[in-house]
Amino acid sequence: MRHSASHVMAEAVLSIFPEAKFAIGPAIEDGFYYDFELPRPLTPEDLPVIEQKMREIIKADLPFSHREITKDEAKKLFADQPYKLELIDEITDDKVGIYQQGDFIDLCRGPHVNSTGEIKAFKLTSIAGAYWRGDEHNTMLQRIYGVAFGSQDELDQYLAKIEEAKRRDHRKLGRELDLFLIPEEIGGGLVIYTPKGGRIRTVIEDFWRQEHFANGYEILYTPHIGLSKLWDISGHLDFYKENMYSPITIDEQEYYLKPMNCPFHMLAYKSRTRSYRELPLRWAELGTVYRYERSGVLSGLMRVRGFTQDDAHIICTPEQMDPEVTEVLRFSLYMLHTFGFDKFKVYLATRPADAVGEVKRWEDAQKALRRVIEENNLAYEVDEGGGAFYGPKIDIKIEDALGREWQATTIQFDFNEPERFDMLYVGADGKEHRPYMIHRALLGSWERFFGLLIEHYAGAFPTWLAPVQVKIIPVADRHLEYAKRILDEMKGRGIRAEVDDRSERMNLKIRQAQMEKVPYMIVAGDKEVEGNTVAVRRRNGEQLPPQPLADFIEVLIKEISSRQ
Ligand SMILES: [Zn+2]
Numbered sequence: 001m002r003h004s005a006s007h008v009m010a011e012a013v014l015s016i017f018p019e020a021k022f023a024i025g026p027a028i029e030d031g032f033y034y035d036f037e038l039p040r041p042l043t044p045e046d047l048p049v050i051e052q053k054m055r056e057i058i059k060a061d062l063p064f065s066h067r068e069i070t071k072d073e074a075k076k077l078f079a080d081q082p083y084k085l086e087l088i089d090e091i092t093d094d095k096v097g098i099y100q101q102g103d104f105i106d107l108c109r110g111p112h113v114n115s116t117g118e119i120k121a122f123k124l125t126s127i128a129g130a131y132w133r134g135d136e137h138n139t140m141l142q143r144i145y146g147v148a149f150g151s152q153d154e155l156d157q158y159l160a161k162i163e164e165a166k167r168r169d170h171r172k173l174g175r176e177l178d179l180f181l182i183p184e185e186i187g188g189g190l191v192i193y194t195p196k197g198g199r200i201r202t203v204i205e206d207f208w209r210q211e212h213f214a215n216g217y218e219i220l221y222t223p224h225i226g227l228s229k230l231w232d233i234s235g236h237l238d239f240y241k242e243n244m245y246s247p248i249t250i251d252e253q254e255y256y257l258k259p260m261n262c263p264f265h266m267l268a269y270k271s272r273t274r275s276y277r278e279l280p281l282r283w284a285e286l287g288t289v290y291r292y293e294r295s296g297v298l299s300g301l302m303r304v305r306g307f308t309q310d311d312a313h314i315i316c317t318p319e320q321m322d323p324e325v326t327e328v329l330r331f332s333l334y335m336l337h338t339f340g341f342d343k344f345k346v347y348l349a350t351r352p353a354d355a356v357g358e359v360k361r362w363e364d365a366q367k368a369l370r371r372v373i374e375e376n377n378l379a380y381e382v383d384e385g386g387g388a389f390y391g392p393k394i395d396i397k398i399e400d401a402l403g404r405e406w407q408a409t410t411i412q413f414d415f416n417e418p419e420r421f422d423m424l425y426v427g428a429d430g431k432e433h434r435p436y437m438i439h440r441a442l443l444g445s446w447e448r449f450f451g452l453l454i455e456h457y458a459g460a461f462p463t464w465l466a467p468v469q470v471k472i473i474p475v476a477d478r479h480l481e482y483a484k485r486i487l488d489e490m491k492g493r494g495i496r497a498e499v500d501d502r503s504e505r506m507n508l509k510i511r512q513a514q515m516e517k518v519p520y521m522i523v524a525g526d527k528e529v530e531g532n533t534v535a536v537r538r539r540n541g542e543q544l545p546p547q548p549l550a551d552f553i554e555v556l557i558k559e560i561s562s563r564q
């Protein structure tokens with residue numbers, strides 16, 4: 001039905017622009033698109049006109065008929081359609097399939113619905129540029145996207161979901177709430193955190209460090225670049241080079257920007273002989289890495305070229321591997337819960353054919369991963385043989401408010417790096433042994449996680465994360481002194497408060513604080529000054545009873561320290 005809708009759209013476009021050249025029009029998730037070469041750029045105003053034409057075609061209930069013709073016949077039929085001719089040339093059969101509705105004929109394998117009347121509910125949603133065959137050396141075509149459903153109800157539900165996604169879009173909220181920038185002048189996928197975004201990141205990082213120390217981790221700091229020799233040892237120049245940027249030459253030696261932090265941690269491990277008594281080692285780093293992503297896939301904070309991972313490496317004995325896996329999953333779920341995520345899907349990827357490392361170690365590691373997933377009653381899928389060549393892993397994806405899944409935690413065994421770096425420890429038997437190594441990131445990348453958080457809360461961060469927690473609004477200038485006293489007391493207790501001292505109307509200030517999604521507003525007028533009280537409003541408009549300032553501060557401190 002969705003693909004049939006694309007044929008109907010092509011017919012409609014052709015009736016409006018008889019000189020249109022049409023390329024391909026497949027069905028996609030929830031809908032369809034078609035690419036056209038048109039005499040002028042389309043505007044959003046064109047879409048209702050095309051929709052109207054489509055409705056006429058659907059109302060006429062034209063049957064879709066299928067025929068097979070020879071390639072020569074097809075070439076004649078599509079003589080003025082260069083994209084179709086290119087496609088026909090690539091067909092290896094003698095015969096090609098065509099579908100016809102009314103006077104419109106398209107080169108197509110089908111299948112299709114019986115007639116245009118079976119297309120029940122559709123809407124054209126957007127226009128985009130698309131290179132013919134996705135190749136930037138080819139002509140830029142105009143792509144029209146549409147959605148189609150079996151009923152108006154389903155279409156309405158879908159459109160409501162899209163509206164909600166737009167409302168929560170982190171790129172839009174990032175601008176409105178002034179959280180981050182991705183300026184063209186720096187280059188795609190490179191992010192600046194502006195003060196409010198920087199404040200949120202600091203709160204997250206402080207919490208992250210505190211929890212890591214509490215959970216037996218130590219924190220490492222490592223450089224952004226390393227000699228090519230390092231990346232040779234680690235193997236990145238063999239199997240990861242296409243994701244790395246060109247080297248920088250310093251003193252005739254080549255340095256690469258790091259795509260991962262691991263090799264630095266391995267060197268730190270190797271800096272001296274390690275005893276089993278030191279293990280497990282849990283070494284974490286908020287390491288900023290750079291990876292090549294095609295410019296076409298860059299998307300806000302979700303796909304970037306420079307990002308900070310909440311990385312760690314766990315290095316342990318075979319006996320410690322099982323409890324370490326249990327612990328790291330518990331830690332991960334605790335972190336995700338703290339940020340308000342409670343729906344997860346876990347993916348377990350197991351041993352591929354080209355694996356390195358002992359089979360026994362693979363099996364033990366896989367068993368441990370499967371066991372912790374099951375003990376935590378998490379829904380999971382197994383990707384048999386889908387693991388990296390160096391070890392099995394679990395990925396935890398967070399389900400967001402719109403039911404979309406996003407990668408957060410990765411717990412990845414590595415049987416390759418310990419070999420490459422010849423990592424050893426001296427066991428209780430006095431002999432040298434190879435440790436287990438686990439790479440793990442709990443929240444994933446700061447950038448993607450921040451994007452997710454923005455969308456999850458639709459910008460209305462809980463008080464502990466909010467960049468500004470309280471906005472103090474004096475009713476008139478004579479209340480400014482009292483407002484500043486409140487500010488000082490709050491700041492003294494570590495609460496992030498601001499006074500709106502502009503000479504604007506109170507209602508306007510309240511509205512603005514609401515738009516900034518500040519959790520609490522304190523309105524200070526005559527009554528409050530007199531009684532040393534505060535009138536508090538939540539950002540949803542709820543009015544709290546007047547209360548002594550000291551009481552409200554205590555409530556707030558409790559809320560923040562319990563990470564609400
Ligand atoms: Zn078709």
Ligand SMILES: [Zn+2]
Nearest residue numbers: 261262313439
């Ligand atoms: Zn690593």
